Amino acid sequence: MPQTEPRKSxxxxxxxxxxxxxxxxxxxxxxxxxxxxxxxxxxxxxxxxLRRNVTVTDEADAIARQVRESLEAADVIIMTGGLGPTCDDxxxxxxxxxxxxxxxxxxxxxxxxxxxxxxxxxxxxxxxxKQAYRFDHGEVMPNANGTAPGLWVHKDSKAVCMLPGPPxxxxxxxxxxxxxxxxxxxxxxxxxxYVQIRTAGVGExxxxxxxxxxxxxxxxxxxxxxxAHAGHVDCRLSSPSGRIPFARIEQIASECVKLLKEDFVCYxxxxxxxxxxxxxxxxxxxxxxxxxxxxxxLAQAFTDVCGAAKFFAGGCVCCTNDAKMQFLxxxxxxxLQHGSVSAEGAVAMATGAAEKxxxxxxxxxTGFAGPCGGANENPVGTIYVALHAPxxxxxxxxxxxxxxxxxxxxxINAALDWLRRELVRAAHGADAPARSSILQ
Amino acid sequence: MPQTEPRKSxxxxxxxxxxxxxxxxxxxxxxxxxxxxxxxxxxxxxxxxLRRNVTVTDEADAIARQVRESLEAADVIIMTGGLGPTCDDxxxxxxxxxxxxxxxxxxxxxxxxxxxxxxxxxxxxxxxxKQAYRFDHGEVMPNANGTAPGLWVHKDSKAVCMLPGPPxxxxxxxxxxxxxxxxxxxxxxxxxxYVQIRTAGVGExxxxxxxxxxxxxxxxxxxxxxxAHAGHVDCRLSSPSGRIPFARIEQIASECVKLLKEDFVCYxxxxxxxxxxxxxxxxxxxxxxxxxxxxxxLAQAFTDVCGAAKFFAGGCVCCTNDAKMQFLxxxxxxxLQHGSVSAEGAVAMATGAAEKxxxxxxxxxTGFAGPCGGANENPVGTIYVALHAPxxxxxxxxxxxxxxxxxxxxxINAALDWLRRELVRAAHGADAPARSSILQ
Numbered sequence: 001m002p003q004t005e006p007r008k009s010x011x012x013x014x015x016x017x018x019x020x021x022x023x024x025x026x027x028x029x030x031x032x033x034x035x036x037x038x039x040x041x042x043x044x045x046x047x048x049x050l051r052r053n054v055t056v057t058d059e060a061d062a063i064a065r066q067v068r069e070s071l072e073a074a075d076v077i078i079m080t081g082g083l084g085p086t087c088d089d090x091x092x093x094x095x096x097x098x099x100x101x102x103x104x105x106x107x108x109x110x111x112x113x114x115x116x117x118x119x120x121x122x123x124x125x126x127x128x129x130k131q132a133y134r135f136d137h138g139e140v141m142p143n144a145n146g147t148a149p150g151l152w153v154h155k156d157s158k159a160v161c162m163l164p165g166p167p168x169x170x171x172x173x174x175x176x177x178x179x180x181x182x183x184x185x186x187x188x189x190x191x192x193x194y195v196q197i198r199t200a201g202v203g204e205x206x207x208x209x210x211x212x213x214x215x216x217x218x219x220x221x222x223x224x225x226x227x228a229h230a231g232h233v234d235c236r237l238s239s240p241s242g243r244i245p246f247a248r249i250e251q252i253a254s255e256c257v258k259l260l261k262e263d264f265v266c267y268x269x270x271x272x273x274x275x276x277x278x279x280x281x282x283x284x285x286x287x288x289x290x291x292x293x294x295x296x297x298l299a300q301a302f303t304d305v306c307g308a309a310k311f312f313a314g315g316c317v318c319c320t321n322d323a324k325m326q327f328l329x330x331x332x333x334x335x336l337q338h339g340s341v342s343a344e345g346a347v348a349m350a351t352g353a354a355e356k357x358x359x360x361x362x363x364x365x366t367g368f369a370g371p372c373g374g375a376n377e378n379p380v381g382t383i384y385v386a387l388h389a390p391x392x393x394x395x396x397x398x399x400x401x402x403x404x405x406x407x408x409x410x411x412i413n414a415a416l417d418w419l420r421r422e423l424v425r426a427a428h429g430a431d432a433p434a435r436s437s438i439l440q
Numbered sequence: 441m442p443q444t445e446p447r448k449s450x451x452x453x454x455x456x457x458x459x460x461x462x463x464x465x466x467x468x469x470x471x472x473x474x475x476x477x478x479x480x481x482x483x484x485x486x487x488x489x490l491r492r493n494v495t496v497t498d499e500a501d502a503i504a505r506q507v508r509e510s511l512e513a514a515d516v517i518i519m520t521g522g523l524g525p526t527c528d529d530x531x532x533x534x535x536x537x538x539x540x541x542x543x544x545x546x547x548x549x550x551x552x553x554x555x556x557x558x559x560x561x562x563x564x565x566x567x568x569x570k571q572a573y574r575f576d577h578g579e580v581m582p583n584a585n586g587t588a589p590g591l592w593v594h595k596d597s598k599a600v601c602m603l604p605g606p607p608x609x610x611x612x613x614x615x616x617x618x619x620x621x622x623x624x625x626x627x628x629x630x631x632x633x634y635v636q637i638r639t640a641g642v643g644e645x646x647x648x649x650x651x652x653x654x655x656x657x658x659x660x661x662x663x664x665x666x667x668a669h670a671g672h673v674d675c676r677l678s679s680p681s682g683r684i685p686f687a688r689i690e691q692i693a694s695e696c697v698k699l700l701k702e703d704f705v706c707y708x709x710x711x712x713x714x715x716x717x718x719x720x721x722x723x724x725x726x727x728x729x730x731x732x733x734x735x736x737x738l739a740q741a742f743t744d745v746c747g748a749a750k751f752f753a754g755g756c757v758c759c760t761n762d763a764k765m766q767f768l769x770x771x772x773x774x775x776l777q778h779g780s781v782s783a784e785g786a787v788a789m790a791t792g793a794a795e796k797x798x799x800x801x802x803x804x805x806t807g808f809a810g811p812c813g814g815a816n817e818n819p820v821g822t823i824y825v826a827l828h829a830p831x832x833x834x835x836x837x838x839x840x841x842x843x844x845x846x847x848x849x850x851x852i853n854a855a856l857d858w859l860r861r862e863l864v865r866a867a868h869g870a871d872a873p874a875r876s877s878i879l880q
Contacts, residue, residue: 027490029481030667033473036495041469050467051502055476055493062491069509120841168843227470289757295743296736299757303735306812306844314763316756317729317739323754326796327767356766372746401560403608404746 010075012047013240015187018074019053020066022081022091023165026055034167035080042174046183047193047240058082063094071098071158076187078178081165083148085127091162092133092151099155102136105129109140113147141177145169152181159187191246194223194238195253198265200272200417204228207235207263214255218244222252230406231413232265232272262421272416273301279423280311280361287419288359289315290328290349292340293369293383294408301412313359318349328352341366341378343395346386350395354388361422362388363415367398369407383411387418389426450515452487453680455627458514459493460506462521462531463605466495474607475520482614486623487633487680498522503534511538511598516627518618521605523588525567531602532573532591539595542576545569549580553587581617585609592621599627631686634678635693638705640712640857644668647675647703654695658684662692670846671853672705672712702861712856713741719863720751720801727859728799729755730768730789732780733809733823734848741852753799758789768792781806781818783835786826790835794828801862802828803855807838809847823851827858829866 019039025031033055040050054070056062063082070077082091096103110132117124131148134140141150146169151162161178163170182188199207204226215224221243225236235256237249244252257264266275280287291298299315302308316327321340324330330348338344346364354362367383374380381402386395398414400407459479465471473495480490494510496502503522510517522531536543549572557564571588574580581590586609591602601618603610622628639647644666655664661683665676675696677689684692697704706715720727731738739755742748756767761780764770770788778784786804794802807823814820821842826835838854840847 024489025667026476027480027493028484029477029479032477033493036466037469037472039469040467044468049464049497051497052506053467053473053493053495057489057491066492168846227465295748296739296755296757299736300740303757303759308735309759312757312759314756314758314760314767315736316754316767317736317743317752318754319743319749319752320754323797327754327756357763406608 010186011240011242012187012189012193013049015048015076016074017043017048017050017076017078018070019050020063020070020077020079021053021055022058022063022079023055024058024088027057035170038167038171039078039080039174042179043188045192045194046179046188047238048188058088058090060090060094063090064098067095067098067160071160074158076159076182077161078174079160079162080170083131083151083162083164085125085130085147087127089130092135095151095153095160095162096135099135099153099160101138101153101155103133104136106132106134106140109134109149112142112149116147141173143169143173145172150177152178154185159185193240193246194236195249196268197235197237197253197256197260198232198268198270199235199260199263200232200265200413200420202233202260202263204233207233210259211235211256214252214259218252222249229413230409231417262424265417265420271301271304272413272420274305276416276420276423277302277305277308277311279420279427283423283427285360285423285426286311286313286357287361287363288313288353288357289362290324290353290364291315291317292319292365293367294365294412295319297408298363298365298412298415301416313357314353316353324349324352328356339378341368341375341382341384343384343386343397346384346395347388347393350386350388351393354393360390361419363419364388365411365415367411369404369411371404381407383407383414385411385415385418387415387422389422450626451680451682452627452629452633453489455488455516456514457483457488457490457516457518458510459490460503460510460517460519461493461495462498462503462519463495464498464528466521467497475610478607478611479518479520479614482619483628485632485634486619487629487678488627498528498530500530500534503530504538507535507538507600511600514598516599516622517601518614519600519602520610523571523591523602523604525565525570525587527567529570532575535591535593535600535602536575539575539593539600541578541593541595543573544576546572546574546580549574549589552582552589556587581613583609583613585612590617592618594625599625633680633686634676635689636708637675637677637693637696637700638672638708638710639675639700639703640672640705640853640860642673642700642703644673647673650699651675651696654692654699658692662689669853670849671857702864705857705860711741711744712853712860714745716856716860716863717742717745717748717751719860719867723863723867725800725863725866726751726753726797727801727803728753728793728797729802730764730793730804731755731757732759732806734805734852735759737848738803738805738852738855741856753797754793756793764789764792768796779818781808781815781822781824783824783826783837786824786835787828787833790826790828791833794833800830801859802826803859804828805851805855807851809844809851811844821847823847823854825851825855825858827855827862829862 021035026033036053043050056066082089138153143149148164150173153160183190223238223240227234237253289298296317302312318324318327321335330352346366349364350362364386368374368380370380381400383398400410461475466473476493483490496506522529578593583589588604590613593600623630663678667674677693729738736757742752758764758767761775770792786806789804790802804826808814808820810820821840823838840850
């Protein structure tokens with residue numbers, strides 16, 4: 001556990017955090033820098049903001065130079081990568097040099113590494129022993145998902161925290177071992193610092209206007225941040241100055257939720273797919289999907305939820321008329337007369353999927369996500385969504401600008417949000433469809 | 441076009457490039473930093489390596505401080521974000537201050553912005569005029585996909601290039617306008633600097649050993665880089681010193697390809713899905729898919745290719761026995777006897793998909809991708825892949841460690857690689873399956 005006393009002097013929001021992500025593979029564009037999103041968002045939850053993220057090469061000089069520079073500016077430096085067994089892993093050496101620390105061999109780490117190799121029936125090569133060195137000061141953070149342990153040093157009121165590069169090793173180590181250490185030192189809040197309200201069907205500026213009567217009276221004691229995604233908008237409430245207690249922020253948020261009615265999706269970060277899954281499970285209902293333009297991504301929104309077989313009856317990707325006829329028993333004449341990108345086509349797909357799989361609900365998406373495809377009356381960006389519910393089936397024509405990926409994501413979120421609204425209404429005993437909801 | 445004469449003194453590989461990505465949304469983890477991967481990889485293709493990527497907040501001070509610091513270290517600074525119409529867009533002002541430039545209003549830019557609003561039938565708000573300011577020195581890079589133009593300044597032998605934040609605006613501007621400017625200044629190579637061989641079915645160290653007899657004789661004049669992904673390994677050949685001409689590197693690569701036989705996937709960066717798609721189109725064949733554990737991602741590997749309806753007959757996601765029976769006509773007794781996660785189950789899925797959709801080939805994946813699910817003889821990580829081809833149908837049992845995402849990606853790549861090998865053999869007139877291929 002932490003070496004120094006908690007220091008309560010600096011408010012968490014003013015602690016300067018820097019993230020150093022190491023690795024040529026990041027700078028060469030071979031691997032996406034997922035560490036920035038993950039650590040930035042985890043720190044944000046506990047009231048701290050990452051001030052800077054620097055990615056440098058694997059060269060020992062470049063690492064040492066950057067650590068030196070960051071030590072000038074930051075209170076806490078989080079480093080990822082460069083702890084592995086190969087010759088281009090140089091984090092330990094560079095940090096030891098800059099901080100004037102010695103590296104010592106730790107038989108405990110050696111044992112843990114050897115055990116991991118044994119567990120997977122692999123032979124340990126000698127270069128793995130490099131990972132058994134730790135600083136003469138500081139702490140070792142065990143790695144349950146890999147060989148390289150994390151390292152933690154606290155010196156001259158600066159904390160330096162070194163984490164392994166693979167996300168499946170880094171992420172649990174950060175959450176389970178780094179966050180509690182930082183919180184104990186007063187460098188992060190003990191619990192989440194904000195309440196996030198996730199909404200759908202209402203644009204960012206409209207949401208702001210709607211919530212003004214509730215939020216404005218709190219003046220600048222309440223910090224309000226909106227963030228628009230493809231198909232949903234988040235609103236975060238916090239009080240960085242601490243002038244509004246957290247329980248009161250939760251109360252304000254619940255007033256917003258009451259006002260938003262069905263436009264409220266959830267508190268926190270759940271995806272629309274997860275929210276639909278929870279509603280389906282609670283009502284013991286199932287959903288099926290049929291899709292063309294989204295090519296498997298709609299099914300994925302549900303199958304990403306673990307244990308999906310409980311509520312997800314199945315899905316099909318049917319880009320050709322033949323696939324629609326074979327999988328969903330849609331009559332060819334319907335497709336020939338109306339075209340497969342049509343309201344009739346979408347309704348037939350949703351009905352077909354629901355009936356074929358005996359599902360309570362079904363969602364269908366057909367259209368042109370571009371860049372190729374599209375026709376005069378249905379240019380690229382035209383999407384038909386259909387929803388089959390126990391009391392009927394409806395379709396909607398949508399039109400989105402933007403690149404393929406955006407069109408697909410917005411189509412999926414529009415479809416999921418429609419299903420979500422129906423499930424919310426069903427939970428409340430309503431049986432008429434929510435026709436007035438806005439699909440954006 | 442560029443303001444200064446090309447300078448040929450510094451080799452491209454030694455030009456110091458830095459990327460500054462601006463935006464609180466990156467540091468808060470709300471948006472992934474896709475600019476780093478894109479620009480890093482584009483520079484790499486033309487012989488340059490990004491030395492550093494720094495992400496800073498939207499604060500004017502932080503931007504100015506970083507630009508000042510980066511100007512010390514770098515020859516070329518590429519900046520993304522902060523060019524938009526709102527008050528947190530401060531790139532222009534910060535750069536003007538640091539470089540001692542003036543901002544001037546440009547009626548030409550104003551006209552372009554107004555035309556864009558007209559095109560989409562939207563009303564232009566006054567804050568958009570902020571985007572019509574450019575430096576008194578330097579150039580303006582028109583933006584065909586958004587309102588904020590890019591800016592380019594070349595001063596004191598340093599190039600500073602400012603690009604809009606949205607990837608669909610930044611990426612074409614970088615490729616069409618920035619790369620040619622840099623190449624004309626001798627800061628990037630005129631064409632690709634390396635040959636990349638993409639392989640599958642052979643591990644990184646095995647690949648290195650296999651290629652040694654061809655590559656070793658060239659000594660350190662030839663630079664060789666291996667990069668392993670989930671299911672394929674890339675090998676890049678280049679000669680940063682210029683001692684081996686590019687035509688000779690291409691020749692060496694083709695010797696490697698000849699040696700690798702079916703383990704060679706393609707030159708360059710195409711996905712396995714794209715390579716399969718090209719082979720299917722060339723042979724006028726179609727493929728169908730059926731999947732459980734991969735939940736729509738296998739279909740997506742094909743539907744990500746534009747115009748997929750030409751070769752992709754369709755796919756289904758059938759996590760329940762009922763869906764397998766309904767979509768694929770698999771007899772219930774088969775599923776009850778063998779279990780749905782079994783060789784027999786996978787073979788029935790592939791055959792069902794091919795027959796149902798009249799496809800020439802079909803690929804099926806079933807298994808447990810975790811974290812929940814799994815049984816004694818089939819723990820999490822167990823995947824059955826089946827391939828249906830015109831001359832028969834086969835299955836394979838695979839086992840992968842790692843988190844859900846990795847297991848899914850490796851399963852898909854193993855399935856796609858198997859299909860690819862069959863298609864390559866079919867193109868060569870072979871009709872026996874490639875039983876000996878390694879699925880990793």
